[in-house]
Amino acid sequence: MQTVTKEMLIAKAAELLDNGSVTRVFGWQKGEFDYDVTPALFHSAAEMEKDFVWNDFCGANFSKYLIKDKGEGKVLVFLKPCDTYSFNQLLTEHRFDREKVYAVGIPCDGMADIRLIKEEAGEGVTGVDTEGDELVVHTLYDGDIRLNRGDFLAERCKVCKSKKHVAYDELMGDDGEIADSARFDEVAKLEAMSADERFAFWQNELSRCIRCNACRDVCPACSCEKCVFGNPKSGVENKAASDSFEEKMFHIIRAFHVAGRCTDCGECSRVCPQHIPLHLLNRKFIKDIDTFYGEYQAGAEVGSRAPLVDYTEGDIEPSKAVERGGANA
């Protein structure tokens, strides 16, 4: 159950639009169904009254939209705790002008995963309401189905790393704490596999990739002016995979490119139409960086030097990486 309501957010936006603090608002817009939520730019309270939503399906992270945002005056952006890490990371990389943004931190009680709900409730889901700890799923064929909300949260929310905002101009509701997250458990399971098993696992997952580029397009770390996969000079521009190995290369290269900059926001897996657990690749990198160079959370603070672009005398020697990472590193 989200503690801050949609009405409170609209009222806050209306207040800031009225007093001229901001001229536009990044917010979630309702789609055909309650759970089809789209990122949108609103210019008035009236527009927001009509289309703005704040419910258990507002996963979209607006940080990346600030890069392309243009327009006079400030833009209002609502940031959930995990979004603020991306926000800071992009500031560290000088990707948007902090002065042109008014960030309102809002608490988040986790976002539901419509895939899990549909798996349980079956076809014909027309809407989902939240009532306390329960989700009320409206269906065409089976009427209302009540589900325990906690079981149907997105994976990234079940292992939420932080309920604490690391950046905002104004905070609505109460701030939370950095959680003792079990987010590396899944990575540990992969590490425990033999090389062959792990290869088979990723072969199976990644073979579903259709190279729609949604993971790249949504990723706040994939914010290059020109992506290597969109650069004719790179030789790999928008190339369809010619064999089952190439789609792996796309994801592995992408994971390398965002290593040390990925905040583990989980957007890649949320938007993947093929349900590939892409975040696990990034999390493996985060875990390795933590192990080799000491714990580091990208975006925890603005201007921090990520271990991969920093040098200290204590840095691990390449030869030691295998030893420290264990036999399956």
Place this chain on the structure above:
Amino acid sequence: MQRIGVFVCWCGTNIAGTVDVVKVAQTLANEPGVVFSADYQYMCSQAGQDMIKEAVKKHKLTGLVICSCSPRMHEATFRKTAAAAGLNPYMVEIANIREQCSWVHKEMPIGTEKAIILGKAAVAKVNLNAPLTPGESPVTKRALVIGGGIAGIQTALDIADAGFPVDIVEKLPTIGGKMAQLDKTFPTLDCAACILTPKMVDAGQHEKIRIFSYSEVTDIGGFVGNFHVTIKKKARYVREDLCTGCGLCTEKCPQKKVPNEFNLGMDTRRAIYIPFAQAVPKIAAIDEDYCTMLKTGKCGVCAKVCTAGAIDYKQQDEYITVDYGAIVAATGYNPISMDKFDEFAYSQSKDVITSLEFERLTNAAGPTAGKLLRPSDGKHPHTIVFVQCVGSRCSGADKGKEYCSKICCMYTAKHAMLTRDKYPDTDVYVFYIDVRTPGKNFDEFYRRAVEEYGVHYIKGMVGKVTPDGDKLVVQASDLLAGKQMKIDADLVVLAAAIEPDKSARPLATLLTASMDTNDFFTEAHPKLRPVESPTAGVFLSGTCQGPKDIPETVSQAGAAASKVIGLLAKDKLMGNPCVAHSDEMMCNGCSSCEKVCPYGAITYADKEYRMPDRTTKVRRVAVVNEAVCQGCGCCTVACPSGAMDLKGFASAQIMAEVDAICK
């Protein structure tokens, strides 16, 4: 499209012995862009070079691939050949078919196949090469020598004598280093101080030499010819401009119980001190760890007795920045700690000492005024056991070092001989693994110790030393006689291995100079460039590069100086055109490249750009200072979008090489 000429060198039989050079030349002739291909016995010879020049003219070549030895050997040669033929020198690529091919393979078919692949990669690269022009940078005509031992002093003197100003930075209050602590020097047995102190005085008085004693280098920026160095002058609480070195303060200071590091802690000094009588500069320093005034504010005796008014308890560390054209590392060595060698009872008995401590015990300026007396009871020792290779030549190196410390055989022969000479009633044993005495008059010196002075040289190692009453029971094996020995010794002297000074590793980081696993500085080439670091403008003098005795150190110091002089004599340096550059339209301005640049060559600028959507946008983009960039390529790897690339080693060129190899 390039018109490429391929030239395959036989290198006598060096290459032709394991590579079918004719086949390589014929195969590469079919590669895209290749219009001429030939082989020749010695491509680097005048005739070979003339052949290249003629081919360039006759076939209108635009690029050259030389299949020969490592580019480290002859790349410069062939670039000059290309330039003489009217080509841009950077249109030459070397395929290393000697070190990386013919020398490592034994079978002709394998060697030939690999040579062809390496040649194809080079052809693929040349197809994408573009002419490059190096920039120029000026040279600051001043050198920095880090370390004021005999190596640093000699290097500084030689540079200064050539007319260039030099600064010596020494971390201790005086220059002189380890040599100042030695008693006599092998193989001539002249007194170390007698030959060192005149050089110290020369350095101190030379109009071209400045000595920053009690100082450390804390930061180094810039590049060859243009280094910017920050030097921390540690507070010595004595004003250098006023102190006359009279030494009165060092006699009156009531704090008498400070271990005297010059005598390796075998006696004490005062809290205000001049390390030794011939110190240069002869200026006192206050040891802030022991000075009562500095610690409690109650004392001030030295200030009262100082007639020059030189004492300043409020002195602070001072940081100065100086520009240099060249930097010489001369950081020296230390004996290793004996902590891991307790089988020799070093920590249990005062009468187990290291060789450097023995030097002080026999030195007239040492704690016993040169009389050989046991540290424990001040009695004359009658049986002395010298143990060689303590921590040297340790296999596995879980304790000690794998290398030979090189100086121990000779100084131990010297110690043994001098002991027998002064105290003929003393029995002297030397336990050794091997006696290694190559060097002019070295072996003769060692034989004199054995034959004329009757030193007992025993091949075998000491297993254990056990203090027993006022004796030290030495258990050892005599390998030649095949028996165990037990000696009741009065004094045991350990020839401790030497290791680079601890300051060398952080200095190497500041210099971006490379080191080996033992923290000795690495040479640019172990045989042909032994006094240069691979980092341009950084030179190596003395034991920071490897164990050396005094004559070798002085030779190397002079060699390093001559290299520095050669550099400083130039007015301008040609830069390396293989530097990074950024495609500004692709740059995100994210600062990754700036963070990884070891040379500080990357800055950012806000520039206006006309964007594809016909708007004008101010974007933050990376700008490379080509004079500072060393072309290491870190930035190209860190750049997430691939905007940063390296001229001469562009990602596309490297990929073309990889593709050619994998085809």
